[in-house]
Amino acid sequence: MTRFFPRLFWLLPVCLGLVLALRAQESAGVDLERIERATVYIMQARSENLTITCIGSGTIVRYDGLILTNAHHTVQSESCTGDTLIIAMTINLEEPPVPKYRAEIIQADIGLDLALLRITREFDGRPVDAASLPVLPFVELADSSAVTLDETLTLVGYPAAGNDPVLLAPSVVTGFMDEPGGNGRAWMKVNTLIPAPGVMSGGGAYNRAGQLVGIPSAAPAGVVSSECLLLEDTSSDGFINSNDTCVPVGDFISVLRPSNYARTLIRGAALGLTVQPITAPAFQASAEGAPAFSRPFIAPAVVDGLPSTVIGSAPAGTDSLYLFFDYAGMTPNTVYELRVTVDGVPNRVFDLPPVRWSGGERGLWYIGVTGQPFPNGVYEYRLFINGTVATSLTIVVGGAATVQPIFSNIVFGVLDDAGNLQGNGYVLPAGPIATARFVYQNMQPGIPWTAIWYYEGLEIARVTDVWREDFGPSGTYPVNIEPPGGLVPGRYRVDIGMNGLLSLTGNFIIAGAQRGVALPGVFNSIEFVRATTPREVTDASPASNYPDGAEALFLRFDWELIGRGIPWTLRWRIDDEIFYEQTVPWNSPESGADFIVQVDAPGRLPDGTYTVELLIRDILLATTEATVGIGQLAIDELAQPGGAQLRGQIIDAETGRGLEGVTFVLISDQFSVGDFTWLQEQIYALAITDRNGFFEIDRPLRIGAPYSAIIATDGYLPVAADGLEVAPEDTSPIDLLIPLTRD
Amino acid sequence: MRLIEVRGAATETRRQRQAHALTLIVAAVVLLYGLNLRQSTLEAVVPYVNIQAGITAFYPQNWLLDTAPDYVFRVRDMTRRGYKTTIQLSVQPVSDDTSGRNIADRLALTRARTFTGYSVLAVEPYPLRDGFSAQAVSYTYVSQESSPFLQGIPVVVVGLDIITISRGQALVITFRADAATYRQELPRFEQFLQALEF
Known part of the structure; x- marks a missing residue:
């Protein structure tokens, strides 16, 4: 074996020189070509005849072919009836994408409009x-x-129905829109310098470091605002006309779904972990009746998901307004939209273009912005459902701030013997009484006020009074609800009005038995157990450590007094990173024992520390953890971003023609050419030239690692080199031109 | 114009004739040595021993060796242009009722799903040394470069599976080569089979 290498024709200077000399052109250090290549064109089609039913863009987010995109053009629905997903990729950057693979949906959140x-x-x-x-x-x-x-972002996607190459559209972030669960930015508003068509929906938006910050989203909103492309003669009548099925696409891109929403989906999919609530499989309740919005009102701020107060006008200089409204009959497939006019003129800054609904079937929703100056004027908010106006509201912004009586900052609990409010604020135990405490300011004696209590949307109690002088102008005030028979599990709301107008509203949940004064005992005896099938769980012994190679984890817990339909959250973490989170209506009896949840993965569970959390209204009510194997995730080197791509062409030195089928062996940085004994584990990557002599190393090269390379093929003198190293200042991709001399 | 006549040299001496003959002999010996060295290099083999699987084999030198859950080992001639000539060895558990033909059918069904244009050419008995009997399945399919970003031209591959059952497990020895060079490469595989111990 060792005799082979001394006879090699060493061309180290050639290879090394080329590595150092042939740099890519990008000056900013961002590997734009890599981003463009990671952007795919997605066609949903019917499997029987491959008729295209929906189209969009997507982005490869993991080396093994995990694609992040929108749900609206991939998940089967009324408007997208196909059952096959075809993935087209950019082979040449100046040319349209070429179909290469088929894909399957492994995770999808239709409401968030994300799919993996x-x-x-x-x-x-x-x-x-x-x-x-x-x-x-x-x-x-x-x-x-x-x-x-x-901030300047670059939107990347395919602008047309497969006819054009991938498009890079510079854009600027013009604002952030908040929704429940959005932590201030459920949507990022962008203004593109060139129009970004709806087919780019599902692609990517990148910051200056070339990292994905958002997913452009533009869901077709039905007949009113969406476009429908006639691409094929689906009726086979020889014409492409109204008899044919068209492909719906959304309007131009103006919002992004922040990439943080996708982290959980990607984490779970990358690890192959599947969570199955065995006792009550997760389901989405079917909506009753037509989708509707009602009771719109404006609040200047959001506190713990509730309006801080309710206002009818806002002073000049306002930079934060939220539109609240009740909703019912909604589904994840419903498309909603907000249009705002100021003095009758559409204002795109405060609009939300058509997007999917992510709030469940019914409840209280809000959408708004903060940190954005509101010019003076008359604002008309109009909410649309599937392209049709659902409700509207007008508010005036302008004028000097006036001193007005205000109710604000409502919180719920149970009063202790000392008169202090106890509890976690929004989930109270079943018992005889509950209290809502709110802040009042600038109150005057004699102002009429009311408190109306609702249970599951039905009024159950009403208090009407006038403000008394001994309350004073400012302070906090408690109002109680003490229904006959006590508070039963379910959803409660209180509306507090002043002078006949809504001034404050809030809601809370009654669930669980009373522990102490106000803590609810909802989920009890939560523990992992040692079992191999769900049937064994009931009698299984608790466990907190599982051996390396465990195939499944089983979780068991009891529950008490949870009303049917109460939204509860099951959250799983591995090594503190969330890989599963699902909020669904409670679908089991009110109380019970041995609720079973199974976690498994193909083959075996990855080593790590698994933590489970049970929540209602974002309040952590129970948690436990267990370790598998060494209790820590193994490092996946291929999943590490960064490095440089190496590619090139191998040619005949005499004719200059590319040589087909030649193998480029890139040896790991742990070995030199002299050490190499043709074992796979010594190889970092292999590449074989195509018909034009081009090759690509598919794994990115680590910066500063000294690789070696061998090219040996029939009829040519072999070439070998040590010390192939990528410097930090090198930009990817790195191109090589390697001439081979005939033997 | 002036003509110059060049005549042959004077009669060679005996020593000169001996020197010429010696030169030719040395050249022939060196050439033979070179050819022999080249042949021995080309036919040089490397041992592979897998105690767990009970297999000893000798594979061609400078072929790339790798292992995977699907097979005990695989060697490929990476210097070959186009399809890389491959020898692969895998084992499968079998029952008393399993025959070599069952294994061949299972392989055909599996490969038909994953290989483009997969077609079985022949299934026939194949005598192995030491009296072992085997089934030989020859087949063909089309292999294509897996990188989606390159313009690889598909290659027609011819394969040969030698299937034998021994001590409760089926041994599948696979040889694959470019259809254009299959016959030329086959002796390498036959040499491999001759030396294989299991």
């Missing part, structure tokens, strides 16, 4: 051999909470 696909088949339908699937170019997710107003 995995490449599972070749384009011709054969299963993809995971071992032979190349390391695909993928992008890194950024922390989208770090995006700032006026």
Whole structure:
């Protein structure tokens, strides 16, 4: 074996010189080509005849073919009836994408309009051999909470129905819109310098570091605002006309779903972890009646998901307004939209274009902005459901701030013997009484006020009074609800009015038995157990450590006094990172024992520390954890972003023509050419030239690692080199031109 | 114009004739040595021993060796242009009722799903040394470059599976090569089979 290498024709200077000399052109250090290649064009089609039913863009977010995109053009629905997803990729940057693979949906949140696909088949339908699937170019997710107003982003996607190459659309962040659960930025508003068509929906928005910060979203909103493309003669009548099925696409891109929303989906999918609530499988309640919005009102701020107060006008200089409204009959497939006019003129800054609904079937919702100056004027808010106006509201912004009586900052609990409010604020135990405490300011004696209590939307109590002088102008005031028979599990709301107008509203949940004064005992005896099937769980012994190679985890807990339909959250973490979170209506009896949840993965569970959390209204009510194997996730080197891509062309030195089928062996940085004994574990990556002599190393090269390379093929003198190193200042991709001399 | 006549040299001496003959002999010996060295290099083999699977094999030198859950080991000639000539060895558990033909059918069904244009050419008995009997399944399919970003031209591959059952497990020895060079490469595989111990 060792005799082979001394006879090699060493061309170290050639290779090394080329590595150092042939740099890519990008000056900013962002590997734009990698981003463009990671952007895919997605066609949903019917499997029987491959008729295209929906189209959009997507982004590869993991080397093994995990694709992040929108749900609205991938998940089967009334408007997207296809059952096959075809993935087209950019081969040449100046050309339209080419179909290469088929994919399947492995995770989807229809309401958030996010879906994760995995490449599972070749384009011709054969299963993809995971071992032979190349390391695909993928992008890194950024922390989208770090995006700032006026930041420049680049939107990347396919602008047309497969006719155009991938498009990079510069854009500027013009604002953030908040919704429940959005932590201030459920949506990022962007203004693109060139129009970004709706087909780019599902693609990516990148910051200056080339990291994915958001997913452009533009859901078709039915007949009113969406476009429908006639692409094929689906009726086979020889014409493309109104008899054919068209492909719906959304309007131009103006909002992004922050990438932080996708982290949980990606984490779970990358690890292959599946969570199954065995006792009551997760379900979405079917909506009753037509979707509707009602009771709109404006609040200047949000406190713990509730309006701080209710206002009818806002002073000049206002920079924060939230539109609250009740909703019912909504589904994740419902598309809603907010349009705002100021003095009759549409104002895109405060609009929300058509997006999917993510709030469940009924409840209280809000949408608003903060930190955004509101010019003086008359604001008309109009909410649309599936392209039709559902409700509207007008508010005046302007004028000097006036001193007015205010009710604000409502919180719920149970008063202790000393008169202090106890509890976690919004989830109270079943018992005889509950209290709502709110702040009042600038009150005058004699002002009429009311408190109306509701249970599951039905009025159950009403208090009407006038403000008394001994209350004083400012302070806090408690109002109680003490229904006959006590408070039964369910959803409660209180509306507090002043002078006949709504002034404050809040809601809370009654669940669980009373522990102490006001703490609810909802989930009890939560523990992991040692079992191999769900049937064994009831009699299984508790466990907190599982051996390496465990195939499944089983969780068991009891529950008490949870009303049917109460939204509860099951959250799983591995090594403190969330990989599963699902909020669904409670669908089991009011009380019971041994609720079973199973977590498994294909083959075996990855080592790590698994934590489960049970919540209602974002309040943690129970948690436990267990370790598998060493209690820590293994490092997946391929999943690490960064590095440089190496590619090139191998040519005949005499003719200059590319040589097909030649192998480029890149040896791991742990070995030199002299150490290499043709063992796979010594190889970092292999590449084989195509018909033009081009090759690509699919794994990115680590900066500063000294690699070696061998090129040996029939009829040519072999070439070998040590010390192939990528410097920090090198930009990716790195191109090589390697001439081979005939033997 | 002036003509110059060049005549042959004077009669060679005996020593000169001996020197010429010696030169030719040395050249022939060196050439033979070189050819022999080249042949021995080309036919040089490397041992592979897997105690767990009970297999000893000798595979061609400078072929790339790798292992995976699907097979005990695989070697490929990475210097070959186009499809890399491959020898692979895998084992499967079998029952008393399993025959070599059952294994061949199972392989055909599996490969038909994953290989483009997979077609079985022949299934016939194949005598192994030491009296072992085996089934030989020859087949063909189309192999394509897996990178989606390159313009790889598919290659027609011819394969040969030698299937034998021994001590409760089926041994599948696979040889694959470019259809254009299959016959030329086959002796390498036959040499491998001759040396294989299991």
